[in-house]
Amino acid sequence: MKPAQFEYHAPANVVEACSLLASLEDAKVLAGGQSLVPLLNFRLARPAHLVDINRISGLDRIYERDGGVAVQALARQAAVEDSELVARACPLLRDAVRLVAHRVIRNRGTLCGSIAHADPASELPAVLLALGGHVVARSARGRRTIGADELFSGVFETSLAPDELVEETWFPAVSGEHAILEESRRHGDFALAGVVRAGDRLALFGVAGTPVMAERGDPTRGLQPSGDLEATAEFRLHLVRVLTEQAFAA
């Protein structure tokens, strides 16, 4: 299928993008398009306006800030994967990005897009949660910082307002033991279940409506994952136990 009709806007800078988002009814940000365009093609999303941020220059930096790594809205996942800064300061993030889809998708997909999209089976929101990072949200009203623990509110839902743009996502540096482990049907698929370990902290993905924090000693406590054609709920719980054990075995 093909996208339904929309009006297309390509602002040249962030201020313009924010004023469009403030004034337009039913507008969506278009970043890498690797999640949004499939939804448009299948008409699962039919926004009245698309605000394409790809023409904004100087919004693709990956830089060191406050003892961590900040990734701006147009930094592609492939650039994060190749970044020396990320490899040095936050190797957990590099390992996680490599599990996201395939290189050809990562050439276009953005890290901030993954965070804003908030797919419960995505690796990157879980890494942000495990590390205790944040996003900087920008709108015509100003900037605010939203911590990962307050950002993810439901399946594909965040506490971002419709007129807010994720300007950058910030990950604290990792020190100490870390790991991201997942099980998926095929390489590059979304995970059936996965775990992120950062020191003593443990976050899970693919087993609830949002990424969730868990206790190493009893990682499945309170979890009620859904079952589908790919995995039963019991199998997902089993995966969480086994992967948690492996993540802390190192």
Added chain:
Amino acid sequence: MNVNGVDHPAPTDPRRLLSDHIRHDIGLTGTHVGCEHGVCGCCTVLFDGAPVRSCLMLAIQAEGHQVTTIEGLAPDGAPLHPVQQAFHETHGLQCGFCTPGFVMSVVGLLKQNPDPTPEEIDEGISGNLCRCTGYASIRRAVLRAAELSR
């Protein structure tokens, strides 16, 4: 936008996907379309030199950029591109539906990593689906392409 060295006007309808624009408006039908949600890889083209899914871009987004399709790898009458030559030599295709996408992905893979290990090859072609070959001959094609490109 520039496609294989030739400038083309952008479409007037912003809904036009890059894949459809290449096939229907420009008439280059070597770029195939399978799934239109990024999974099969048939529609892979080079965008400013890096492989991307043309079904997941709006044509209007390519304005001011360079697109290379399978037709742009070797002009008519010229020798095949090393990746095409390698697919030919190793029977890296049967029906050929997936082949343009594989070739463009492999061009990108070898640009990024001219001497991939078997594991890196598997990883590099894992984003493209083939219903015919069983992938073994495609793996061999990538090894051969790396050899021919040296």
